[in-house]
Amino acid sequence: MSENTPKINTNAPAPPGFEGEGFFATNLNNLIGMARSLSLWPLPFATSCCGIEFMATMGPNYDLARFGGERMSFSPRQADVLMVCGTISKKLGPILKEVYTQMAEPKWVIAVGACASSGGIFDSYSVLQGIDRVIPVDVYVPGCPPRPEQILEGFMQVQALAESESLRRRDLPQYKELLESFNIN
Amino acid sequence: MEFTNNFILEAITREFPETVISSSEPYGMLTLEIKKQDLKKVVHHMKDSSLGFNFLTDICGIHHPETPEKELGVIYHLHNLVENLRVRLKVFMPFENAEVDSLVELFAGANWMERETFDFYGIKFKGHPDLRVILNDPGLGYHPMLKQYPLEDGTRTDKDDVMFGR
Numbered sequence: 001m002s003e004n005t006p007k008i009n010t011n012a013p014a015p016p017g018f019e020g021e022g023f024f025a026t027n028l029n030n031l032i033g034m035a036r037s038l039s040l041w042p043l044p045f046a047t048s049c050c051g052i053e054f055m056a057t058m059g060p061n062y063d064l065a066r067f068g069g070e071r072m073s074f075s076p077r078q079a080d081v082l083m084v085c086g087t088i089s090k091k092l093g094p095i096l097k098e099v100y101t102q103m104a105e106p107k108w109v110i111a112v113g114a115c116a117s118s119g120g121i122f123d124s125y126s127v128l129q130g131i132d133r134v135i136p137v138d139v140y141v142p143g144c145p146p147r148p149e150q151i152l153e154g155f156m157q158v159q160a161l162a163e164s165e166s167l168r169r170r171d172l173p174q175y176k177e178l179l180e181s182f183n184i185n
Numbered sequence: 186m187e188f189t190n191n192f193i194l195e196a197i198t199r200e201f202p203e204t205v206i207s208s209s210e211p212y213g214m215l216t217l218e219i220k221k222q223d224l225k226k227v228v229h230h231m232k233d234s235s236l237g238f239n240f241l242t243d244i245c246g247i248h249h250p251e252t253p254e255k256e257l258g259v260i261y262h263l264h265n266l267v268e269n270l271r272v273r274l275k276v277f278m279p280f281e282n283a284e285v286d287s288l289v290e291l292f293a294g295a296n297w298m299e300r301e302t303f304d305f306y307g308i309k310f311k312g313h314p315d316l317r318v319i320l321n322d323p324g325l326g327y328h329p330m331l332k333q334y335p336l337e338d339g340t341r342t343d344k345d346d347v348m349f350g351r
Binding site for chain 1: 321322325329334335336337
């Protein structure tokens with residue numbers, strides 16, 4: 001055996017709280033945030049080359065499972081993170097919006113790559129100039145296509161969002177306004 | 186008689202003396218410009234006679250704004266699979282009420298190709314069973330390959346034209 005055997009740490013750090021003999025006290029927000037952030041189910045919406053990079057991200061080399069995202073949900077109703085990987089044409093826009101609408105709260109969106117973020121090189125009559133024209137986006141991953149490390153970084157950003165998000169955020173009038181500004185609901 | 190470009194050209198001019206406007210052979214492929222109203226007759230003849238052009242490879246449109254009488258065109262690629270010989274047919278028409286006979290009755294594969302040509306150039310195909318937009322968003326409302334429309338997306342706000350030299 002070599003000396004540098006990897007040490008596998010299966011324990012996520014506990015949220016801030018009070019610890020004593022036989023008890024641990026924290027607030028529910030932190031606990032649920034931690035649980036959510038470590039079991040985000042992604043819904044891959046892969047349309048082009050970014051989808052290939054996403055497949056590499058899923059594979060054993062990069063292994064999205066390390067971040068709690070190994071369970072791909074191909075039904076939007078059970079998914080937490082919508083990962084839009086690739087060019088979205090204007091004809092596909094309403095379909096993407098419908099998929100987003102079918103996801104249950106809480107939900108997050110990652111725009112993977114230049115095309116999903118801004119239309120990329122396709123400055124064209126047929127291509128949607130960024131998916132934030134039809135649905136709200138939480139994290140933008142730049143790159144054409146981005147490397148798997150970048151996609152993982154984007155996923156970790158969503159983890160950070162999920163961990164720190166207030167449980168009441170989705171009930172706030174600001175959030176409703178945000179959705180209404182996209183004509184959702 | 187050997188099955189060559191000249192043989193085909195002669196056979197077509199013998200059958201339709203008035204139809205062929207011009208002919209050329211770019212890269213060895215026989216290319217005929219024919220009268221628009223004779224298109225269906227010519228293709229029918231080429232398919233069902235001994236010429237045997239039994240495969241329609243492609244239909245596409247073209248837009249030449251600089252030639253008003255021949256502004257819009259439709260180009261047909263036919264293939265004789267037995268002799269492995271290809272022929273290109275071109276028809277041109279003015280922009281207003283551009284319409285040409287549909288070939289769906291002769292080649293079922295013409296259906297979607299004609300819909301595509303209609304989608305991008307607005308050329309109507311007389312006798313087409315279901316002439317709808319096929320590739321673009323149905324709500325697009327215009328025919329984007331016509332030269333009067335810019336290629337770039339007009340709704341884009343994040344690009345400063347000065348920086349891109351436009």
